[in-house]
Amino acid sequence: MVKALDRKLWRDLLRLRGQMLTIALVVAAGIAAFVTLRGTYTSLQDARAAYYERQRFADVFARLERGPSSLLSSLEQIPGVSRAEGRIAKPAMMPLADVREPLRALVVSERAEGLTTLNQLHLREGRWLWPGRSEEVLLLESFARARQVKPGDRLPVVLNGKKREVRVAGIVMSPEYVFAIAAGDVSPDPERFAVLWMDEEALSATFEMQGAFNSVALALQPGASERAVIDALDRQLEPYGGTGAYGVGKQPSNWAIEGELAQLESMSTVLPVIFLLVASLLVNVVLSRLVHLQRPEIATLKAVGYSDLEVGLHFFELVLVILVLGAGLGLGVGVYFGGVMIDLYEVYFKFPNLAFSLDGKSAALAVLISVGAALLGAFSAVRSVVALPPAEAMQPPRPARYRRSIVDVLGLARAVGPSLHMMVRELERRPFRTVFSAVAIGVSIGLMVIGGWYYDAVRDLVHTSFHEAMREDVTVAFIEARPARAVSELKHTPGVLGAEGLRAVPVRFRSGHAHRDAVLLGYPEGGELRQLRDRYARVAPLPPDGVVLTDVLCDILDVRVGDRVEVDIHAGERGKKSLVVSGTVDEAMGLQGHMTASSLARFLGEPPKVDLALLRVDPDRSEALDARLKDLPYVASVTRRADLLTRFESQSAGMITTMAVIIMLFAATITIGVVYNNARVALALRARDLASLRVLGFTRGEISAILLGEMALQVLLALPIGVWVGDWLVNALASLVDPEQWRMPIIITARSYAIALLVALTAAAVSALLVRRRLDHLDLIGVLKTRE
């Protein structure tokens, strides 16, 4: 049987449904943020862990020039190593008939099914390679899907300078290419980067690597020291041109996933806390006001024999309903947006089984946190209910105490008029509520600024990295470094208006115990197409000698201008040398060293060479140029800057827009929650005052202005707070990005601020309009008849 007190609860809820709903929305936003981000984090992590374990992802990786297969058994003798597997990995080029540029590829040796024990492939379609079939390949699924290649199709590929045709036996996924990005690219491009696996014997014959390997993967025993194994491995591989081993943390694909997971983990803590804190304070404000308004009812309940606890619990049940509503909505929305985020991540991360799933523990934690937040908010209000002596509750509340406001102090009372004066006094009378409301709305604005910042930062990165730093129309990458005259040859190719070269040497910089793998770039003197530029696109000076390092790299190596840095050269005539740091540059991406081409050639002890040719082309003759480039066997890839930009923007646009919209929706709930509840509470408390004004002759518009003017003042106070909070949040989020990969620019355009402020003002206006309707229906006579 439903008790009378329960009926009162439900009817109170119905009467206050607007307020309850808006608070529930804030609770829901907090829970949804937690569920979405935490769920995405655990889903990605679980998918990765399961995939790596199933496919026996290696722990340590290394490349070398060439080592005999017999070396593998001694590598397995390194303490801590349980298995070592060698393979051949070579760059290739794919001149597809329907694509005008040659596409970059990597070809890796693969044993017949069952013999590969590390980094096992996952067959998605077709079959495994049959032994002895030299014309068969397995193809990376992301490329196959992008290019609609099926098992049985034939593809042209240039291996070791010779063009041949291969047949796709199967489509596969690889744990090494979850994030499939070609060296030097800024984002994965499945259409333009292929990985093929070919029979080991066939590939070794093609590259004259019989009985040899140039890439090795190690599995470690449990508890083994990765550092010790890497050091030992480097020592053993050095005579064979080892380029420096790295652990799974630095494996390129896994490194990208790690970076993403780290950001998700941080955000899944910070964002929900913000929402739930606001919800907690809203609960406090609304419940306190409700208790104040229901003093006579509280007195009656206690008078007729309900205990303090029973009455207190009755009010707490109101909060429970908000919680249940908010939790239910939040879980549902969180799961939905989690699915959306996983779909977005699937564009970049290729797992065989990636799906959003919310484990019971995370869901329970989400609900528990929101219960805690609500308890916190309700505590003081419920405590006041419990403590209120019934006799005191019988008394009408003492008249509110007002003081001279700042308007009085400044002598502006006459100038501002009574209406504005009333607003200011009311705001000053409740400083906590005023400050909290302004801060909460400010936080909401700050959150919305994040969405705009993300958009602005990516645009700035694109502008700096593509528009400013890359002035060429076409970038030609060679399979191996070529003599500098290759650039002159290309310059004379029909359609080419200008050509410059760029040397790019893979190196390891070392200083003391610190080291990093990076690229050493050599710029042509007087070159214009690629110059050393900082993150603000300003040209940085290149001294004639020494090396200019990325400032983050200097920090990692703990070197300054004038210090020497050790350099392990991983290409050409390998060796270990040292360079003087002649400058530092604040770059937006990656870790690089920069020198003039001639200085670099001297350093390497070889004639000037180039790895990239940078071309300015005549747009009317680009097709002929493409055909010519496709025929050159030493060309690995051809990239058009315009296409690169278009692809990057189309890939990132979806993610950016989705994130910005989600953030705006969530953040707007805070503004609506705060403004609406404040207005409703103010109306409830001041209905008598406002009705008195109406009796005295004030119009509906004038009393609306008084009530809503207070809200407007709070929103105005919130604007500078929002700007400050936005700046702070942006800086905090930017610091979450791995600085070795990207340095997110702290750029917030006026437009981003304007959008954030506009959304906040719109949310406030909508709330105000909803309350205004109630103001218009104020019962003047009824309100004046109730006792003071």
Place this chain on the structure above:
Amino acid sequence: MSAPSPNPVLEGRTLTKVYRMGDVDVHALRGVDMYLYPGELVVLLGPSGSGKSTLLNILGGLDIPTSGTVVYRDHDLTAADARALTRYRREHVGFVFQFYNLIPSLTARENVALVTEISDDPLAPEEALALVGLDERLDHFPSQLSGGEQQRVAIARAVAKRPDLLLCDEPTGALDYQTGVVVLEVIETVNRELGTTTAVITHNAPVAAMADRVVTLGDGRVTSEVRNAERRSARELRW
């Protein structure tokens, strides 16, 4: 006050109450003795600010005196904690207030059920409402009832638990004459038919004629106590 007759239901001795209102001390009661005997109807007369409501609140366990004692059938209420006072109100006292204090979101029947659901042997809500002549208005909300009807619902709520004491604070204060008489008739009926010890506070002197005993308060003290030789019915009262 004169010496008490044997076995009062409720005894209040030398009760004082001081309220702190901002920077001011208000002496609402200055040493009041008060006794309530079984089945009697007592009227507490006095002007506004004489301490009537304060005395009633203390006797009803809603407030505690600054000094003095209140004993209900051998239970010392002044030594009782909040839990004990709640139990006292729950089991033994029915209240009627000047402004009804109904729960606006509950119907007449539900307002009475509020009390019957926490009582051991109550009247059914319908029975209590029939006693006050509102059996046709069971499912109306307070906003749909007149002042007199609301007050009758409040009386029904107060008596539904079969209290030993019925304490009424200005029950007709917000009502016109005719409605006021109706309400007083109900109180009279309850006192007579249920035998409930009843105390009625009023500033309206003619109401005193319906009482067994009239206690007058002024400035926080008992200024007189009179036993009526004969009780007038509520219908005969004029003001």
